[in-house]
Amino acid sequence: MSALLLQDLRKTYRNGFEALKGIDLEVAPGDFFALLGPNGAGKSTAIGIVSSLVTKSSGRVEVFGQDLDRNPEGVKSAIGLVPQEFNFNQWEPVAEIVVNQAGFYGIPRKLAWERAEQSLRQLELWDRRKDQAISLSGGMKRRLMIARALVHQPRLLILDEPTAGVDIEIRRSMWSFLTEINRQGTTIILTTHYLEEAESLCRNIAIINQGRIAEHSSMKRLLNQLHNEVFVLNIAQELTRLEELGGYRWQRLDEHTLEVEVNRGQSINGLFQALAQRGLEVISMRNKQNRLEQLFIGMLNASRGGAAK
Amino acid sequence: MTRFNRYRIAFQTILTKEILRFSRIWIQTLVPPAITTTLYFIIFGNLIGQRIGEMDGVRYIDFIVPGLILMAVITNSYSNVVSSFFSSKYQRHVEELLISPVPSWVILSGYVGGGVARGVLVGIVVTGVSLLFSDLDIRSYGWTLTVFVLTSILFSLGGFINAVYAKSFDDISIIPTFVLTPLTYLGGVFYSITMLPGIWQKISLANPVLYMVNAFRYGLLGVTDIPIASALVIIIVFISGLTAFSLYLLNHGVGVKS
Numbered sequence: 180m181s182a183l184l185l186q187d188l189r190k191t192y193r194n195g196f197e198a199l200k201g202i203d204l205e206v207a208p209g210d211f212f213a214l215l216g217p218n219g220a221g222k223s224t225a226i227g228i229v230s231s232l233v234t235k236s237s238g239r240v241e242v243f244g245q246d247l248d249r250n251p252e253g254v255k256s257a258i259g260l261v262p263q264e265f266n267f268n269q270w271e272p273v274a275e276i277v278v279n280q281a282g283f284y285g286i287p288r289k290l291a292w293e294r295a296e297q298s299l300r301q302l303e304l305w306d307r308r309k310d311q312a313i314s315l316s317g318g319m320k321r322r323l324m325i326a327r328a329l330v331h332q333p334r335l336l337i338l339d340e341p342t343a344g345v346d347i348e349i350r351r352s353m354w355s356f357l358t359e360i361n362r363q364g365t366t367i368i369l370t371t372h373y374l375e376e377a378e379s380l381c382r383n384i385a386i387i388n389q390g391r392i393a394e395h396s397s398m399k400r401l402l403n404q405l406h407n408e409v410f411v412l413n414i415a416q417e418l419t420r421l422e423e424l425g426g427y428r429w430q431r432l433d434e435h436t437l438e439v440e441v442n443r444g445q446s447i448n449g450l451f452q453a454l455a456q457r458g459l460e461v462i463s464m465r466n467k468q469n470r471l472e473q474l475f476i477g478m479l480n481a482s483r484g485g486a487a488k
Numbered sequence: 489m490t491r492f493n494r495y496r497i498a499f500q501t502i503l504t505k506e507i508l509r510f511s512r513i514w515i516q517t518l519v520p521p522a523i524t525t526t527l528y529f530i531i532f533g534n535l536i537g538q539r540i541g542e543m544d545g546v547r548y549i550d551f552i553v554p555g556l557i558l559m560a561v562i563t564n565s566y567s568n569v570v571s572s573f574f575s576s577k578y579q580r581h582v583e584e585l586l587i588s589p590v591p592s593w594v595i596l597s598g599y600v601g602g603g604v605a606r607g608v609l610v611g612i613v614v615t616g617v618s619l620l621f622s623d624l625d626i627r628s629y630g631w632t633l634t635v636f637v638l639t640s641i642l643f644s645l646g647g648f649i650n651a652v653y654a655k656s657f658d659d660i661s662i663i664p665t666f667v668l669t670p671l672t673y674l675g676g677v678f679y680s681i682t683m684l685p686g687i688w689q690k691i692s693l694a695n696p697v698l699y700m701v702n703a704f705r706y707g708l709l710g711v712t713d714i715p716i717a718s719a720l721v722i723i724i725v726f727i728s729g730l731t732a733f734s735l736y737l738l739n740h741g742v743g744v745k746s
């Protein structure tokens with residue numbers, strides 16, 4: 180049984196725009212799954228359909244074996260949604276927003292307060308529980324939406340760009356929180372524009388483009404498709420005498436910085452040896468571009484090229 | 489947990505949320521009807537009413553009490569639901585309900601319950617004010633309460649439908665201004681339709697508010713211009729029709745889903 184199963188899912192809006200052109204997708208229980216794509220690709224439409232905010236034109240949606248058409252209440256009970264836009268009553272106190280959401284799921288008030296306290300504490304919002312939501316910072320509002328989505332303990336948590344506009348410190352604390360709830364068994368589907376976020380958190384991935392699934396595989400397999408990686412190295416010595424680097428393509432960015440391309444068949448160990456043989460010591464090293472980003476841009480460019488033909 | 493209990497908790501949550509919403513802004517929701525009614529009583533009841541004398545066999549100031557109470561109930565029930573549901577669409581927190589396992593009829597009951605709660609509270613406030621100006625001797629508590637609550641339900645449903653179709657704040661004030669207020673003022677609040685020429689009496693019978701005002705006046709004063717049984721039937725028919733239509737709109741996601 181899949182956590183989420185989409186079969187030939189299609190959506191055409193009233194203005195004639197075909198947002199989804201028949202997508203098939205399967206997410207396994209317990210997975211941390213990335214759903215990526217450029218703006219307008221159809222990610223939010225797909226999420227909207229699964230969470231009952233958008234009416235599908237045709238196709239099938241199943242969540243933990245329950246069909247959305249036959250058992251919408253069962254599907255809704257299994258899902259927690261953190262949408263892209265803030266969609267709570269900004270004038271209500273923080274805790275009330277979470278407790279009311281629990282009430283909509285039929286959770287008794289006392290239990291709802293216990294759960295609200297637990298998740299608000301975990302997300303460092305408990306001290307602000309009596310404040311109106313409008314007074315929270317952007318990062319706090321995002322965390323509030325996560326607390327609200329978790330109050331009924333869903334088996335599937337869908338996060339639509341949960342870290343958009345959030346500073347790096349809070350983003351990292353949100354990552355560790357999400358990793359922990361995934362470890363405890365909650366299946367997570369994440370859409371994000373921060374590709375390093377998807378690469379570090381998710382085990383499986385689908386890329387959606389122009390209403391179709393362009394790629395659906397494990398993160399590892401996808402990253403293996405990379406033919407080369409480009410590294411930027413900070414070298415202790417001056418690079419004025421460097422002429423060749425044992426078959427590695429390179430260019431000097433400044434007197435102490437080197438950009439090296441490591442192709443398939445070559446290794447980083449080999450690069451280090453080549454540098455050591457030339458009396459060069461590496462102080463630090465980083466990827467020039469996030470690996471997933473590199474693949475993602477390549478895929479989009481390829482599909483645009485295909486469309487142009 | 490049984491399905492009934494889940495629905496009961498969801499209904500209570502929506503209702504409590506709605507009551508808290510208008511209670512938090514009580515200066516905007518509960519005080520204005522008291523002030524408006526006081527002015528009506530002073531101007532129409534005391535100053536002009538003394539010169540009019542009696543209408544349908546009762547003092548004019550007593551004659552207008554039921555209409556004024558019901559007018560406040562109608563306006564407040566309608567505006568509570570229309571503004572609350574439209575705000576929830578505008579701020580998108582209606583999505584909290586749409587993604588939850590709450591059936592349409594529970595959502596509708598919760599919002600209508602909020603409208604009725606505000607209607608009843610305002611009704612009590614206005615009744616309190618009217619006691620300062622008139623001697624109310626309620627003829628039938630059961631009848632009065634029934635019409636009071638049914639009218640509130642009916643106009644809460646009206647407010648809900650208005651909110652579903654509204655796309656801007658202008659849209660939620662057009663119906664109250666151009667439809668609700670004329671219907672209420674021409675619904676026999678300040679006069680008996682027996683005073684009107686024949687053709688206008690017949691036209692007035694097409695106004696549903698007339699039946700509610702008269703049914704309510706019958707409960708309070710024991711006087712009416714129309715048969716009260718037909719008034720009750722008409723109110724129930726309207727409630728049934730509007731409920732069915734509201735549920736259709738919600739089930740099809742009109743105005744709330746893409």
